[in-house]
Amino acid sequence: MSVDTRAQETRAQETRDRLRIGVMGCADIAWRRTLPAMAGNPAVEIAAIASRSKSSAVEFTDRFGGVPLEGYESLLDQDGLDALYIPLPGLLHAEWVERALRAGKHVLVEKPMTGSHAETVRLVELARASGLVLLENYMFLHHSQHEAVRRTLADGAIGELRGFSSTFTIPPKPAGDIRYQSEVGGGPFLDFGGYPVRAAQYFLGSELRVVGAVFRHHEEHRVAMSGSVLLCTPDGIPAQLTFGMEHSYGNSYSLSASTGRLTLDRAFTPPPTYQPVLRIERQDHSEERTLPADDQFANIVDTFVQAVLGERCVREHQEGTLRQAALIQQIQRVAYHTAI
Incomplete structure (x- = not known):
């Protein structure tokens, strides 16, 4: 068994019965498709939603639940979060994905994962070394x-x-x-x-x-x-x-x-x-x-949850992300x- 696999299994054992997810950013795709899919998954609890403005976070939590937070940094300081979903603008992904991984959180991030191949490689390697799941939300592949x-x-x-x-x-x-x-x-x-x-x-x-x-x-x-x-x-x-x-x-x-x-x-x-x-x-x-x-958003949320719980490997998806970034x-x- 690899070091990556052992670390992921340990984290899976520590995860609660429901995966507690924090949401970083109040994007339209989150409102329309991803968060409804998360809310419909019995293994997921939307625990906190952070935005640059408190009013946007409140609007989202009124519909999907969780604690509204002002500022993305505040989400990293929340206790008890297992994972983060990051639907920020593309060129902000690299910074916040890295910070989330270094805070010990699994990450589902909107595409593109980063704006460069080198940054994508670095983050995938960081996630693997940390025993954390990092998955890019190219949802159509799951239909x-x-x-x-x-x-x-x-x-x-x-x-x-x-x-x-x-x-x-x-x-x-x-x-x-x-x-x-x-x-x-x-x-x-x-x-x-x-x-x-x-x-x-x-x-x-x-x-x-x-x-x-x-x-x-x-x-x-x-x-x-x-x-x-x-x-x-x-x-x-x-x-x-x-x-x-x-x-x-x-x-x-x-x-x-x-x-x-x-x-x-x-x-x-x-x-x-x-x-x-x-x-x-x-x-x-x-x-x-x-x-x-078929519901491609529900399917990728389920894939992410299963990966965090150690029931599915996303290495093939990550390799696809790396090839995509290079191309x-x-x-x-x-x-x-x-x-x-």
Whole structure:
């Protein structure tokens, strides 16, 4: 048994019957999706919620329970917390994830875990050395629809894979939206442009290289507002990815192969009650398969809880986070040389 495993099992034994979680930040994603999933998990107690303003914390605790706190620092001083959920802006993650880990807390953090590959590596290594769970909230990977797509592909429904394409775009946000603020990691690429990148790795593997990337900057903002990315596997299968926040709303992916195509809409943000529809198209055949509804937020919360309790290993998820961080950084390097 490894040192990491022994330390995690010891912490699991010390954890209460219900995992007491503190929430650092009152983000929209926490309000709409993550905290409802936590509140619905019988193994979780939302014990405290911290915000820069006490009024925001009170609003959240009125709905989800827990003690409202002013200031993120105050959350680290709370006794009896087993874990923290951190939905802060992306470039604040590294500091607060590290401080949480050094305070002995397990961490579920919104994506991206950090703004650089080196920082991500450092935090994952710190968590492992400390026997603590550190999990990045790429929740879409925990929806059963993607495994159904992968099985359909493996069954030969459309022949041999020839290419992958994916899009995640949203309309412009109101002035002042945090995505326009470069100092906290604004722009759509780190916020949601990583979804198509992670989906490409899910289907094409971990050895993707960057062939090209273009980011478009709006003159009123210092962040990239949209972009396109071309990746490629070692044997020449391309992945064409598009992201942006100056478009109509859409998130989907498509796999093209030697005899047909698989397409999945609402691939990254399906509501818990939504039944995904997988479209299969061949020259002489068109089919739609309705897949079971699934709650990807409930699933990742459950994964996190089980990992803290020592019932599940998240090392594979962490390795995916490390590969994602490295690929994102490579894409940015290429794009900044061709930005328009």
